[in-house]
Amino acid sequence: MRELPDDLVLPPGVVPDVxxxxxxxxxxxxxVMLLRDGDAGVEVFLQRRVQGMAFAGGMTVFPGGGVDPRDADASIAWAGPPAEWWAERFACPPETARALVCAAVRETFEESGVLLAGPSADAVVADTSSYLEGRRALVAREVSLARFLGDEGLVLRADLLRPWANWVTPVEEPRRYDTRFFVAVLPGGQRADGWTTEAADAVWQSPSDALADWRDGRRMLMPPTRVVLSELAEFAGVSDVLVAPRAVEKIVPKVVRDGDEVRVVLP
Structure with missing residues (x-):
């Protein structure tokens, strides 16, 4: 586990005074960290959240969000490691693990248009433009992931995901998330977009360039994003990321106040 940099100071207002x-x-x-191979190596898909949002407003993040209770629907057609396998990696019950994987697929599709699903257990859709109405219905919570996949005859491809990390929001914050981080490769033929009301912009960028933007003040990063980008920056290509051994541990940072500054440290 990396140490957090001394200059990782949270913007004013992110953590309440009390x-x-x-x-x-x-x-x-x-x-989900969506990856692809670029001319200079690994690139990751990043979105800058809209200013003023209740959680992480203005921060640069990966696509993702909270689990919907309907994500645990056992009727979802599933290909890849079973829920029990994911439960071992994330140290949680199988029902929770299944919901997390489904949430990862759903949120990635909602926020980037990338769909980790296919017509069979060994295929993945190459063009998601025909699923635009289904995407809108998912965003509006008019349909569940199970309903969407069932109506379209699609199988969720859990084997396209890899477990990466588990970060929990510090106890000092009023909005807390127990977030599991996944990596996935952009499927051939698909494209990631910025069509979401939660993002002000979206871009493919190398992890090292994203970190340089953070150091120069052009991006704001939450501590988990900062650490994960540092980890990804060490890999030459996407294939290296996918085979890298990972031991997922639950990380709960602490908030430390230093005068007017708020810093995050690892326990």
Whole structure:
């Protein structure tokens, strides 16, 4: 595990001046680092959240969000490692693990248009433009992931995901998430877009360039994003990321106040 840099100071207002008397129970969430090979190596898909959002407004993040209770629907056609395999990696019940994987697929499709699913267990859709109405219905919560995939005759491809990390929002914050990080490769023929009301812009960028933008003040990064980008920057190509051994541990940073500055440290 990397140490967080000394100059990782949170922007004003991210953490309230007074912490809740009783820590808020974290909500399960999933986020996906979409990867592709660029001319200079690994590139990752990043979105800058809209300013003023209740959580991480203005921050550069990966696609993702909270688990919908309907994500645990056992009727979803599934290909790849079973829920029990994911449960071992993320140290949670199989029902939770299944919902996390489904949330990762759903949120990635909602926020980037990339769909990790296919007409069979060994195929993946190459063009998602025909699923635009289904995407809109998912965003509006008019349909569940199970309903969308069932109506379109699609199989969720859990084998296209890899577990990467598990970060929990510090106890000092009023909105907390127990977020599992996944990596996935952009499927051939698909494209990631910025069509989401939650993002002000979206871009493919190498991890090292994204970190340089952070150091120069052009991006704001939450501590988990900063650490994960540092990890990804060490790989020469996407194939190296996919075969890298990972031991996922639950990380709960602490908030430390230094005068007017708020820093995040690892326990």
């Amino acid at each position: 912490a809740p008397e009783v820590p808020v129970t974290p909500r399960d969430a999933a986020t």
